[in-house]
Structures are given as C-alpha cells and as structure tokens.
Amino acid sequence: MRIHITNIYGQSSKSVAMIAQNTTAEIAKSLGFNELAIYFYDINVDNSRELSCRIDGILSGVANGDIVFFQSPTWNDMRYDEAFIAKLQAYRDIKIGIFVNDVLPLMFESNEYLLKRVVTLYNQASLLIVPSDRMLRFLQKNGLTVRKTVIQQCWDYPTAAHLEIPMAKPYLNFIGNPEKFEFVRNWQYEFPLHLFTAPTEIVKGNVTFEGWQYTTNLISKLSKGGWGLVWAQGHVKKYMEMCVSYKLSTYLAAGIPVIVEEDLSNQEIIRKNDLGLVVESLEQAINILKHMTPADYQAKAANVKRFSFLLREGYFTKKFLLDAVHKILQNS
Structure with missing residues (x-):
C-alpha cells in the first residue's frame, strides 16, 4: 500500500491556492506520501478521451488498495x-481522502449553483478533511454523508526566513x-494600516503601501512588529466564518499578534492561546490598542512565538494527515 497526495502546478507564483497546496504536499512527502502532480490548464483543449488519458498518466503510480488524498479544488x-x-473509483479497494482547501460555491456568489455537485463529489470520499467544525456542519446540512472526517484547524507556514523580534509599534498589517x-x-483610524499590495488610487487615508511581497520577504517584513489584521465584509466575511484563513497563519508564523473578528472560523485558537485580540468591530480594536502597553504587546508576542513553532514546522498538516490515515484504516 502506498499513500498519495495531489498537488497543483502552473498557476501564478502569487497564487495563495497553489502555495497552500504545494506546502501541504511538501509536508506530506516528508511523511512518505507520493505526489501526484496536476497541471493547471484550460481543460477545454481536451476532449473526453484526451482528458481520460491525461489523468491516466497522473495516476500511473497508483495501485489497487492505495490511499489517495485529493486536494480540492x-x-x-x-x-x-x-x-x-x-x-x-475504478481502482479496487481504493481509499480516497478529500482535503477541502476551498469550496468554490461558497467563495463566489456566481458559483452557488455548483454546491450540490461539489457535495456529491465529496460524498465519494472515504474521508473528508474540512477546514472547521462550522464548515462540516454546513456541508452536512447540504447533503454531506461522509462518516469519517478530520478538522484542519490551521494552515501551516514552513519558512527558513530570518525573523525579527517584533516591536510594539502602533500600526496594523494587512x-x-x-x-x-x-x-x-x-x-x-489613527493607527496606520500597512497594506501589502501595489499602490492604487482607490485607497485613501492613513495607509502605507508595502507592495506585493513573496513569502520569504513578506514574513520577514511582518516580523518587525505591529499587528496582523484578519478582516472582511459581505460575502467574503461569510466565507471566512467557515474556511481557514491563510493570512492568519502568515501573521502568526511571522511572530506578530493578530486582530480578528469574533466570527472567524478558528477564532477560538486565538482566544485559548492569547495570540491577539478577538473583537466585534475595528473601532473596538482601535480603542483597545490605545490603552495597551508595550508589556501587554510583548506578552502576546511571546505566546505567538511559542505557538508559531507549530506552523513553521508543519505540525498542523502532519497531524491532520496522520489522523486521516488512521481513521481511513480503522473502523472508527
């Protein structure tokens, strides 16, 4: 028996979706998993026979009785x-674990019509890895019947980047x-926002543009201090209440405390480990920061430093993958 995991290639180097899958696959390979590389392309160039042949090539190393983890989508x-x-499904005694990275019908309102098809796809799995309990409950209400499930909780962020000792500086990173x-x-707000994107005229106010940064530069810059902000509005906010935020892990891996909305799917991790502020509004967050001392900040930063070891070493991914293998092979 071999254990395999899919991994996408061919997207932009800025694609968080690809970075997340690549990271998961690399950690999985450290556990002995075999990678099944999938190229990102316009499938309309293939007819049904060509698509079948393409997938046959990817699965050439898979045998009857193996376990395959499919990173979806x-x-x-x-x-x-x-x-x-x-x-x-055509393999004899194959065991399929689907790792739900993102749920397209929930990400984009224009894709809501796909929800039934997506749940039907998930129901073909022996086991489902989902971002959060809230996501699992939502899928179950919409027809999910998979009995064996594992909760992801957090994205990992392995890095060898040089990290500073964060300072209690009065600004927020986003x-x-x-x-x-x-x-x-x-x-x-009186506390400036350091925005990690290219300058644009649509942004006004107390904002400093940091430009788009690749992973190593990004985490090094973030580690200098301030707070990491995880926030959203409208449809994006509804999705973040069920998914796992990659930017949250980025801030924590950099060693800085975070500010998150109380409806964030994994806000309980922030509360239990005292990794930052869980608030109802930005106004509430700013008011708390006004009265916070450098000692208060450093206490939270010390908690983040301890916790971030898990993210930088890939322990969340190792745990949910190993838990998934155990559940797939046991009658529980």
Whole structure:
C-alpha cells in the first residue's frame, strides 16, 4: 500500500491556492506520501478521451488498495475534478481522502449553483478533511454523508526566513487586494494600516503601501512588529466564518499578534492561546490598542512565538494527515 497526495502546478507564483497546496504536499512527502502532480490548464483543449488519458498518466503510480488524498479544488473546472475522482473509483479497494482547501460555491456568489455537485463529489470520499467544525456542519446540512472526517484547524507556514523580534509599534498589517476588501479603501483610524499590495488610487487615508511581497520577504517584513489584521465584509466575511484563513497563519508564523473578528472560523485558537485580540468591530480594536502597553504587546508576542513553532514546522498538516490515515484504516 502506498499513500498519495495531489498537488497543483502552473498557476501564478502569487497564487495563495497553489502555495497552500504545494506546502501541504511538501509536508506530506516528508511523511512518505507520493505526489501526484496536476497541471493547471484550460481543460477545454481536451476532449473526453484526451482528458481520460491525461489523468491516466497522473495516476500511473497508483495501485489497487492505495490511499489517495485529493486536494480540492484543482481549479481546473468541476468536470476535471469529477473525472479525476471517477478514475480513482475504478481502482479496487481504493481509499480516497478529500482535503477541502476551498469550496468554490461558497467563495463566489456566481458559483452557488455548483454546491450540490461539489457535495456529491465529496460524498465519494472515504474521508473528508474540512477546514472547521462550522464548515462540516454546513456541508452536512447540504447533503454531506461522509462518516469519517478530520478538522484542519490551521494552515501551516514552513519558512527558513530570518525573523525579527517584533516591536510594539502602533500600526496594523494587512495582506489583501483593496478590490476584494473594501474596508481598506478609506482607512481613517489613527493607527496606520500597512497594506501589502501595489499602490492604487482607490485607497485613501492613513495607509502605507508595502507592495506585493513573496513569502520569504513578506514574513520577514511582518516580523518587525505591529499587528496582523484578519478582516472582511459581505460575502467574503461569510466565507471566512467557515474556511481557514491563510493570512492568519502568515501573521502568526511571522511572530506578530493578530486582530480578528469574533466570527472567524478558528477564532477560538486565538482566544485559548492569547495570540491577539478577538473583537466585534475595528473601532473596538482601535480603542483597545490605545490603552495597551508595550508589556501587554510583548506578552502576546511571546505566546505567538511559542505557538508559531507549530506552523513553521508543519505540525498542523502532519497531524491532520496522520489522523486521516488512521481513521481511513480503522473502523472508527
């Protein structure tokens, strides 16, 4: 028996989706998993026979009785994902674990019609790895019948970057595109916002543009201090209440305390480990910061330093993958 995991290639180097899958696959390989590389492309260039042959090539190292973890979605269209799982089902005694990275019908309102198809795809798995308890309950209400499940909890962020000792500086850091996150467009709070994106005229107010940074540079810059902000509005906010935020792990891996909304899916981790502030509004957060001492900040930063070892060493991913293997092979 061998254990395999899918991994996407071919997207932009800025793609968080690809970075997250690549990171998961690398950690899985350290546990002895075999990688099944999937290229991101326009599947309309393939007819059904060509698509079948393409997937056969990817699965050439898979044998009857193996375990395959499928990172979902592949971003190659639902038809590709459905064809891939159908191919796996043809193997005798195959065991399929689907790791839900993102749920397209929940990410984009225009894709809500795909929810039934996505849940049908998930129901073909022996086990499902989901971001949060809230996501699991939502899927179950919408037809999920998979009995064996594992909760992800956090994205890992392995890095060998040089990290500073964070200072209690009066500013907030935010990673995100202003076109997607409207609240950054007119930042009038007294604590400046360090925005990690290219300068744009649609953003006004007390904002410093840090530009887009690749992973190593990004985490090094963040580690200098301030607070990491995880925030959203509208449809994005609804999704973040169920998914796991990659930017949250980025801030924590950098060693800085965070400010998160109380509805964030994994806010309980922040509360239990005292990794920052869980608040109802930005106004509440700013008011707390006004009265916070450097000693208060350093106490939270010390908690983050301890916790972030788990993220930088890949322990969340190792745990949920090993838990998943155990559950797949045991009658529990």
